[in-house]
Amino acid sequence: MFKGLGKAFWNTFFPSVCFSCGCKIKEGCLCPACCGSLKFLYPPLCRFCAKPVGDNKSGLCSGCRSKTFSYERLISILSYEEPLITLIHLFKYKMHDYLKFFLSGLIVAHLEKTGISLKTHDCITAVPMHPLKQKAREYNHSALLGKLLANHFQIPFQDDIIYEAKLKTSQAALDKSKRYENVQEAFKAKEAARDKKIAIVDDIFTTGATINSCAAALKEKGASIITVITLCKTPVQ
Numbered sequence: 146m147f148k149g150l151g152k153a154f155w156n157t158f159f160p161s162v163c164f165s166c167g168c169k170i171k172e173g174c175l176c177p178a179c180c181g182s183l184k185f186l187y188p189p190l191c192r193f194c195a196k197p198v199g200d201n202k203s204g205l206c207s208g209c210r211s212k213t214f215s216y217e218r219l220i221s222i223l224s225y226e227e228p229l230i231t232l233i234h235l236f237k238y239k240m241h242d243y244l245k246f247f248l249s250g251l252i253v254a255h256l257e258k259t260g261i262s263l264k265t266h267d268c269i270t271a272v273p274m275h276p277l278k279q280k281a282r283e284y285n286h287s288a289l290l291g292k293l294l295a296n297h298f299q300i301p302f303q304d305d306i307i308y309e310a311k312l313k314t315s316q317a318a319l320d321k322s323k324r325y326e327n328v329q330e331a332f333k334a335k336e337a338a339r340d341k342k343i344a345i346v347d348d349i350f351t352t353g354a355t356i357n358s359c360a361a362a363l364k365e366k367g368a369s370i371i372t373v374i375t376l377c378k379t380p381v382q
């Protein structure tokens with residue numbers, strides 16, 4: 146799973162305790178029990194929101210059938226539940242940027258297991274972060290994951306084709322109805338998106354408002370196909 150990453154390097158960066166339960170471990174960031182409790186999402190899932198769809202032949206859940214989306218497909222890897230919540234919090238807000246190796250490894254392993262390759266895409270990009278926000282956070286966590294996925298699939302990582310033009314309120318602070326309003330027109334894409342098949346990476350799929358707004362900006366500039374890859378999605382209520 147961690148091809149190309151030396152064990153010594155890994156051990157230097159990772160503590161010898163499990164981030165989730167605190168038990169002693171020899172390597173990695175989760176003990177085998179906590180690692181085993183990560184909830185991976187398996188098909189059949191809704192093409193737009195990754196909810197389980199059972200044997201429904203349309204491939205869409207009842208909530209998505211009457212809606213329109215600017216992307217062609219969502220691929221979400223895990224359910225946003227513990228111990229993943231703890232890891233994502235450390236990764237996004239506590240400067241544990243090296244968790245990108247573990248988290249992108251989870252994405253790659255699950256894509257391979259479910260027979261999905263991103264090699265058919267022209268490039269990978271990430272949900273952009275406004276420069277002021279990135280200055281405060283020091284890095285765009287989604288871009289860190291996107292770069293490692295691009296390396297793995299040997300396709301270009303192009304984070305310059307889309308940018309956040311308006312500093313918006315954090316989506317986490319808003320209710321569902323306000324989330325769509327908040328991200329409308331927030332993103333702008335560049336001409337380089339034209340005719341490209343693009344995979345956009347984000348950490349969490351919640352309502353899909355942010356990712357759909359990014360996809361709409363890329364489509365407006367002529368992107369042909371948009372696949373959305375998120376590390377996880379919020380659990381089905």
Ligand SMILES: [Zn+2]
Nearest residue numbers: 163166176179
């Ligand atoms: Zn543990």
Ligand SMILES: [Zn+2]
Nearest residue numbers: 191194206209
């Ligand atoms: Zn759906």
